[in-house]
Amino acid sequence: MPTPRLLVLFGSQTGTAQDVSERLGREARRRRLGCLVQALDSYPVVNLINEPLVIFVCATTGQGDPPDNMKNFWRFIFRKNLPSTSLCQMDFAVLGLGDSSYAKFNFVAKKLHRRLLQLGGSALLPMCLGDDQHELGPDAAIDPWLHDLWKKVLDLHPVPLDLGIIPTGIPLPSKFTLQFLEEAPVTHSEEQHVARMDPQDPPSELHPFLAPMVSNQRVTGPLHFQDVRLIEFDITGSGLSFTAGDVVLIQPKNIAPHVQQFCQLLGLDPDQCFTLQPREPAGAREAAGVQLCPRPGGAVRVLQPAPQDSPGGFVRLPTHGWSHPPRLPVGPRPPDPATGLLHRLLPAGSPLEAADPRGCGAVPDTPQGAPPGPLLLLAGVPGPWTRKLLVLRLPPAGPGLLLGARVEGAGEEGLPDPGHSLLPGAGAEGVRAAPAPGTRAAGVGAAGPPGCLLLPRREEGGLSSPDAAAYLARLQRTLRFQTETWA
Ligand SMILES: Cc1cc2nc3c(=O)[nH]c(=O)nc-3n(C[C@H](O)[C@H](O)[C@H](O)COP(=O)(O)O)c2cc1C
Incomplete structure (x- = not known):
């Protein structure tokens, strides 16, 4: 097991900070450093006092606000009663993602950097301020900063001579182990599974509601380059309710011809079952839900509409068409009938x-x-x-x-x-x-x-x-x- 452990913690609203963090994780593995990449609010913050090496990757959203998946961390770290020596064992670096056309450019990264210093942490290097406005995007700041970061980290924690850095171009060891099973495990079909549900239970990730699709309509003009759709599902009997600003999580599934093509290309037997296990705990989220075979039926799995947007998986509910409560409309705001264009500044679900x-x-x-x-x-x-x-x-x-x-x-x-x-x-x-x-x-x-x-x-x-x-x-x-x- 490589040592020491580098911890990469991110706060990301729309996924960029998460992508950068995952890149950091890959680069760390090339350097034989054990690395854990996690959203700030998924990490047990009280353990921070024992971490030797942490990279914080934080976007700024709203008007200088922290992303949703670091809000709890944010509240905790600014508690007034934290001793000024809390993080004195920690070497840290802060990578910010922002946009210099906002009044509070990279506000979260800047404020966090100051706070970590106040709590006794040692900055490995000045913070990195990624800027969407740069003609090369945030990478213009990130690339040279990472170069300096790895130099500092490897000075402190040199790679054992016999190992060396894994050169780019050589694939990294896989993050998962794949094992084909001799026999198919006994499972219930999706329909049986749903039938066994207590009708009182609200739909959830484990017990999704199978909602038949009742309409699928293109809402952009025929000449417009984007094919944006309004799709309606019948949610009669689901007990679901929703209001402006809610989002819904839909689990899509692969369609049969795509699955066949995929299996042909990789020489896989579509009926053979397998398990996919993450080698490290951080990979657990990615492993969940891996499924090769398509399931019969035309319904989608609709989960309880959620009050918050979150990166990936969720679709905002438009507000039009709400006069038919058993129908769940999923799609954008209606386009301007004259132009066929969607209004982009105000999102679906806003009061407007x-x-x-x-x-x-x-x-x-x-x-x-x-x-x-x-x-x-x-x-x-x-x-x-x-x-x-x-x-x-x-x-x-x-x-x-x-x-x-x-x-x-x-x-x-x-x-x-x-x-x-x-x-x-x-x-x-x-x-x-x-x-x-x-x-x-x-x-x-x-x-x-x-x-x-x-x-x-x-x-x-x-x-x-x-x-x-x-x-x-x-x-x-x-x-x-x-x-x-x-x-
Ligand atoms: C609604 C919205 C609000 C934003 N507010 C700020 C801001 O106040 N300050 C800033 O520097 N950048 C701001 N940005 C830019 C983001 O920080 C930048 O695009 C970043 O790369 C997003 O990272 P993420 O995808 O991990 O959330 C904002 C972006 C959006 C979409």
């Missing part, structure tokens, strides 16, 4: 999405947690749903402000006026509505990532830059400014 006039027609009172009152809307491409929200949500005389990257024509279709102002973001030529007199407009920023979308500007609000930044921070603190965006 619920305002889709073709949907159930109900509009949430306010964005999540916000007190009632004036509302500021940001929309990359305002569409009918945004307009509907404006019409239904805004008080007749209250100030409201819609900012968008492209808002030409957004003043049409009966927006309540006066008192509701439409202001352009960058690229919004030809905007028709001007701010109504007396509207307290925060100002307009450049269109782009949400952080820079709404930095109140001197030109619009008469504020100095620090005052404008403080104004925005105050809006966020009091939940008066919330964003839900897709990159």
Whole structure:
């Protein structure tokens, strides 16, 4: 067993930090270092005090927020009562992933680096700040940093001379052991398995609900390059319920012709059973659910809709079509009928999405947690749903402000006026509505990532830059400014 153990802990919202961490794991194995790669919240944080060598790979999400899979760790590590010597045995390095067009560039990595130093950890090298904005992407910073990192690590923990580094091009030892079984183990078919379920049990990963597909419809225009689909499943009798913002986990399965082709290519017998065991505990997640043979039937396995998005596996529920509760619609927001394009800035399930006039027609009172009152809307491409929200949500005389990257024509279709102002973001030529007199407009920023979308500007609000930044921070603190965006 190689020594010492290098621990790579990641916080990742959309998978990039996880990919980088897995790359670190592979590179460590080439250097004969034992390595464990884990999400920060899956690691028992109290054990950190015994770790000699830890690389933290952390993305920043939201407006300078930690990704969901490191939120518990984040709360723990910033506890005030942690002694300043807690991590004095630890050598560490922090690799951040971020985007310099956001106001809080790589905020999580920077804050974590400072905190680890406060707790007595020794930094092996300055932190790495990966930047999406670099023309070569985050790798421009990561590649040279990794080069320095391995040098430092190997100076501290040299590879035994007789072993040497495994050169690139030579495959690494497999992470799994594969064993063919003489006889097929006794298992229940999927249908029998589901039939044995207590009908009171909510669907789960072990007891999924088999939902027949009732429609599969292309929602992008016929000439559009993306084939985006709205798929409906019949969930009658499942006991499932869902609401705006929920996501659903669907277990897809291989289709028979693909399985046959795969078996032919690899010379496998599709009826032969085998076990696949991870060699190291970290591989356990990847081993789960390996299954070669297709199963009969046209149903998908639908699990309980989950309240949180998580990398991989989950699909957001669109909000349109909710007038038919036993049907579970899975897909994107409806595309703009004129262009066939999907609106990308605001995700399905956002409060604005619920305002889709073709949907159930109900509009949430306010964005999540916000007190009632004036509302500021940001929309990359305002569409009918945004307009509907404006019409239904805004008080007749209250100030409201819609900012968008492209808002030409957004003043049409009966927006309540006066008192509701439409202001352009960058690229919004030809905007028709001007701010109504007396509207307290925060100002307009450049269109782009949400952080820079709404930095109140001197030109619009008469504020100095620090005052404008403080104004925005105050809006966020009091939940008066919330964003839900897709990159
Ligand atoms: C919704 C959203 C919010 C983001 N917020 C920030 C931010 O505040 N600061 C920053 O430096 N990068 C921000 N980013 C950029 C991400 O940190 C960057 O794309 C990173 O590579 C994502 O890593 P992940 O896939 O592991 O989550 C944001 C990205 C998205 C999609």
